[in-house]
Structure formats: C-alpha cells, structure tokens
Amino acid sequence: MKLIRKMRNPKTRFDEKEFVKKGRDYLFNYAEKNVGPLDPSRRAFLKGILIGIGAAAVLSAIPVISYLNQPQISLSKFPWIIIVDSDGQPIKASQVPVNNPEILLFQYPMEGDITFLLNLGDENDNPIEIPPTTVTIPENGETYTFPGGVGPHKSIVAYSAICQHLGCTPPEIHFYPPKYMKVGLPTPNYIPSVALQAAQQANAPAIIHCDCHGSTYDPYHGASVLTGPTVRPLPYVQLYWDSNTDFLYAVGMNLKAPPILGHSSDLQGYAYLSSYDESTGCPKMLLSSNQTPSNCYTKLEDDGNTFE
Numbered sequence: 001m002k003l004i005r006k007m008r009n010p011k012t013r014f015d016e017k018e019f020v021k022k023g024r025d026y027l028f029n030y031a032e033k034n035v036g037p038l039d040p041s042r043r044a045f046l047k048g049i050l051i052g053i054g055a056a057a058v059l060s061a062i063p064v065i066s067y068l069n070q071p072q073i074s075l076s077k078f079p080w081i082i083i084v085d086s087d088g089q090p091i092k093a094s095q096v097p098v099n100n101p102e103i104l105l106f107q108y109p110m111e112g113d114i115t116f117l118l119n120l121g122d123e124n125d126n127p128i129e130i131p132p133t134t135v136t137i138p139e140n141g142e143t144y145t146f147p148g149g150v151g152p153h154k155s156i157v158a159y160s161a162i163c164q165h166l167g168c169t170p171p172e173i174h175f176y177p178p179k180y181m182k183v184g185l186p187t188p189n190y191i192p193s194v195a196l197q198a199a200q201q202a203n204a205p206a207i208i209h210c211d212c213h214g215s216t217y218d219p220y221h222g223a224s225v226l227t228g229p230t231v232r233p234l235p236y237v238q239l240y241w242d243s244n245t246d247f248l249y250a251v252g253m254n255l256k257a258p259p260i261l262g263h264s265s266d267l268q269g270y271a272y273l274s275s276y277d278e279s280t281g282c283p284k285m286l287l288s289s290n291q292t293p294s295n296c297y298t299k300l301e302d303d304g305n306t307f308e
Helices: 002-008 016-022 024-035 040-050 055-060 062-069 193-201
Strands: 081-084 102-107 114-119 133-136 143-146 156-160 173-176 207-210 216-218 224-227 237-242 247-253 297-299 301-305
Touching: 102 297, 133 224, 156 237, 193 207, 193 216, 193 224
Parallel strands: 081 297
Antiparallel strands: 081 247, 102 114, 102 301, 114 156, 133 143, 173 207, 207 216, 216 224, 237 247
C-alpha cells in the first residue's frame, strides 16, 4: 500500500515508459528507492506479478499503472447509500448474523473503500448494545465521538477493512469472534498474547486483528487501538437503521477521525461507486419494504471464513 501511494504521488510518480522499457528491473529499483530495501518475501511478491510475462504483457499492465496514477476525485458530501445483497435486495438488520466469522464487506463512500459490517455479541452469541464512546487517536492524542451501534439491538457497526498501519486488507485483517479469542491459533488466525490481554483489559469480547504486523482494534469501542504498531483507529462508517423496513444505510463518516489509509480525506478517492448518482449526489432516501434500489446502493460481499 505504501508503494501504491508513492506511485500515485506526483512527486514520486511511476514512470510508465521506463516500466515498458525495463520491466522487472525498473519495478524493483523504483520500489527500493521509494519504500526501502526489499526483503526476500517482498521481492518474491513483486517478482510474482511479472513472472512469465514478455514485453507485450508488460504493455498490458499499463492500464493498471495508469489507474494507480490517476488523480483523486472529491465528493461534496457523504452520499446516502443503502446496503444490498448480491441480488440487489436490501439487507435486513435482523438477518445479519451475530459474531459472524465470515468476512462481510461493503464499499463506502467510494469504490475500493472496503468496510466491515459486524453484528457484535457476547460469548454466547447474544447481541450486545454498542454505546457511543470517545475514541482517542494515539498518533496525536486527539479524540472524536463514535455514535454507537444501530439495528434492533443497537449492535451493528461498520469499520474500514483497511488496516491503518500499512494498509493490509482481508483476509489478513479480519474479525475474531469471541469463540476464537485464544492464543495459539494457526496463521492467518493467530492472536498474540499481548492482543488477547489488551482485549481483556478493555472488556472487549472480540477484536479486529491484522495478522500482517499485529495491529489490534476494539470493535466494541469505536475500533480504538488495542495494540500497535498502528497509531490510528479504524475509521467508522455511520449507519442508519430504518425500523419500519429493517433496512440498513451507510450515511457518512466522521471527518475528525483519521481518514481511510491512503486518503487525504474520506471525501476523496479514485472512483465513485458504480451506483453513485452524480446528478443528485445520492441524498437522504428511505425505501419502502417492496422497493429495490436502482442507484445509490452498495453490495455486501462475503469474502469467506478464515477459520475454516
């Protein structure tokens, strides 16, 4: 993720023409110049991207590099977006499983801004009301308010699924339900003892943990930081629950919280949601129980269960 940010930065922009000429050598040199020496695993990862491709295939990678280098676009305000299933039908809050080990993700406010949808519960899988809380940013000591959970039990929350340390994404970062809160699970379901102890001290029955480098977040208290190396909490997406239909909407983010990693602001990104209506900006809307949205929606995707 740091490499991608460097590619996008005008001061360190990736040279597509040089990449076409030199291929792998240019990529390696560029990476080492901008993010530091490559250890064997990182070099193998970059090599794997280019293994077996010739000059023609290198040319085919240019659209990808061009995408990474495109300028950011901005939203004037956060859109009002309903969460739907793969068939386009609105998700019902009462049907979101409690302590679900499967990785449920939706995108908000822009394409690529992946977000966890969690229905939090206790060790017996009973939903727990998540109250508003003050979240501290260890990086600078500033605070902001997390508004708490929504839904029939006020137990449903949504947090960025991009680790605030170096940008690892699922399945490397994922939710550990209470029944998996134990030391000694095999990678990628590994909780170090320091993370488990921090969760117990914070009275957090479950955690969001990044298996890349060990950052741990408390989903019961605004995704605050339990263990580093991260110094920033996960940004939250504010949800709205319509009790009349049981539908869930993503409606905003807190601009006092740290932005999604890689963004200067949560109102900026590289592509609008495919359903975003630029003509209206997706203002507040409440659908009736028999309506299917034609725009201003985001699909909930199941990225699987890392414990199986």
